[in-house]
Amino acid sequence: MNRRHARSAIAILATLWIANTALAAQPADLDEHALDARVEASLKEYGVPGLAIAIVEDGKPVYTKGYGVRRLGSSETVDADTIFPTGSTGKAVTAAALAVLVDDGKLAWDDKVIDHMPWFRMYDPWVTNEMTVRDLLVHRSGLGLGAGDLMFVPSSSRSRKDTVQALRYIKPATSFRSGYAYDNVLYAVAGQLIEEVSWQSWEKFVKERVFKPAGMTSSVTEQSARFANPNRAWPHARLGGRVRGMGEQGVLDERKTLGDNAAPAGGISSSANDMAHWLQVQLGHGTWTNADGKQVKVFSEEQSKQMWTPAVLTPTAKYPGKIADYSPQFSSYALGWSVRDYRGVKTIEHGGAVFGVQAYVAMIPEKNVGIAVLMNAEDFQVMRGIAVELLDHYLGAPKKDWVAAFDEFTETRQQGGVAALDEAAKTRKATGGKPTLPVASYAGRYKDAWYGPIDIKNEKGGLRVDFTKTPGMVGRLEHVQYDTFRAVWDDANIEPALVTFGLGAEGKVDRITMKAESPIADFSFDYQDLLFTPAAAN
Structure with missing residues (x-):
């Protein structure tokens, strides 16, 4: 099937899927067969190897399923227990681990970091003295966007403590608490703080105090544990074009996606079944009902409220073209979660990405619904498009082919990148200039x-x-x-x-x-x- 005809076919399936769901008044009206057809057609059209979905309604998993293959060239299929790296969606897990320590009385959200970790230092001594546990999680430290990420991207030989100690040399971009700039390195600090307070590594504490009570039996905190699981998704990306995202899909080296020193910022791997449990815990404000009908508490309702409460405003610029309807009226960041509106309704969400994989988690609290989408490729339009169509279903929104809308946005961005590279090359050719030195x-x-x-x-x-x-x-x-x-x-x-x-x-x-x-x-x-x-x- 050529690309034009494939686009027509996927558009027809999108219309059928959205038409079946747009009139749905209740989540029970989800047409699983139409959703299956929609996802499978999208994977085929855009060359995505695999994807997994989890949906929770009214405290219960109603849909957990895998699609496609774990690795290109392999016949091993994705199922609901296949683990995917989940990127920055794991920041909410680190926040939850801190919430457990708050419930234990070991720390408070507004404690000074140096009170628990006296050797901690930022570049500015005043900021060092004022930085709180809450500040570590909300991207208002004054660091620039992604500052320090090269200490763990794409991998690192550093320890987490060494990474935290290097933070004192990173100059701020703005003044403390004056604005929002997303970072990862302070979540590494949060992970180290958990170790300092609990006397357990972040990895062990998360497994014992978050994953175990949440029933997340296949989720792992270390890359070595991911590699040991045969039912894992491999990362894929398009690297053959002028900019990343263009060219043929290829398998990446799974051992060069993120250093373990930054695992508290984005190093967790999980499955659709486990993400369903995570959504149950979140929508249950810290408590969920397991398969035996027993209520299990992971953290308190008070800490759930803290983690969902906005702490800093984030940009709300109007999105262009066909994704304009996705623009929020308000947008903010809480403790490991983005809090914004979609179609006028509050959502709690977070995206995640490490090389070759992407993830997205979103909840509509007033509908008591949560979704998670995991994908072993970087084709953003498929993952986010399917997710937003699911949100539209639960909001009873008008039909819209969001995969195509995000695809247009992605292509425009990539072509803009190519044009900028061409212009830079043209300028360099005109100026020339040999090296000054041998x-x-x-x-x-x-x-x-x-x-x-x-x-x-x-x-x-x-x-x-x-x-x-x-x-x-x-x-x-x-x-x-x-x-x-x-x-x-x-x-x-x-x-x-x-x-x-x-x-x-x-x-x-x-x-x-x-x-x-x-x-x-x-x-x-x-x-x-x-x-x-x-x-x-x-």
Whole structure:
């Protein structure tokens, strides 16, 4: 089936699915056969290997199912117990673990972090003294977007404590509590705080105090545990085009998706069945009813209220084109959750992504409904489109093909990225400019205060760079213009970067700055926050 005819077929299925659900007054009217057809057609049309869905209504799982395959080239299918990395949706689990400690009387949300972790430091001493447990979770610290992510993206040899200790060298982008900028590194701090207070690792505490009482038997907190489970989804991405997301779908190296040091920010793997239990706990305000009919408490109703209460406003810009209806009237961030409206109704939600996988969790409290969608690819339009169509079903909204709407948005964004790359290349070609120094003069060991050391070596007349704290982050430096080079990594999963050498008065390299080459690169490649200087000068 060619792409045009495939689009027509999926549009017909979308119309049938949405028509069946748009008039539904009650969640029980969900047409499972139409949903199955809709999902399967979307996977085929967009080349997505696999996907899993969990739906909870009125405290009970009503739908948990897997679709497609766990890995391209394999016949092993996705089922409701297949585990997927869930990315930043796991931030809510870290918040819940802290909530358990609050219930235990071990800490309070507005305790100062240094009262429990005296060695903790931010760049600004005043911020160090004022930072609370709540501040760790709500993205108002003053750090820039994704600051410090290169300490664990795409992987790391650092310990979590080492990562937290490096935080003191990351300069703020804004003043403390003045605004919102999403980060991951402070959730690593939250994980370390759990260890300091409970005397158990974040991994063990989450397994024993959150997963076990919540009945989440297949969920894991460590990558090694994920690799040990044969029923796991592999990551996939499109890396063959000018920007990420274009080209053929390919299998990624599952061991290079996220460092364990950042697991409290996004390192949990879970299944549709376990996500259904998680939704039950959330919609039950900390308590759920297990298969034996017994009520099990994970955390208190008071802590549930705390975790769902907005703490900081987030942007509410109007979305473009066909996804305009998805624009919120209000948007905020609570403790591990986004709180916003969709079609005028409050939702509690969070998206998640690590390389090659995406996830989305959303609840409509007034309908007592929750959904979770897990996908082993980066084709955002499929995951979010299916999820929003489910939300529309439960809200009785007019029919809309959200997969196609998000696809148009995605294609426009990618084409904009390609156009920007073309314009930059045109400008560089016009200006030209040879390197100031002989190639060998750029080689050496350099160090950034928070990231640590990199090595630049002259090998057979060409430069190679090695980010020594990130296993496998090595590549060649191709000259671009003047003293700027392009880092082309051996691992295509890593975003190319522009590397600029700055010379001092003596004509030697005294600093290196970087930035992502692609204008739509993931913010976790925070190259712009790096400032390398010769290691001997540190």
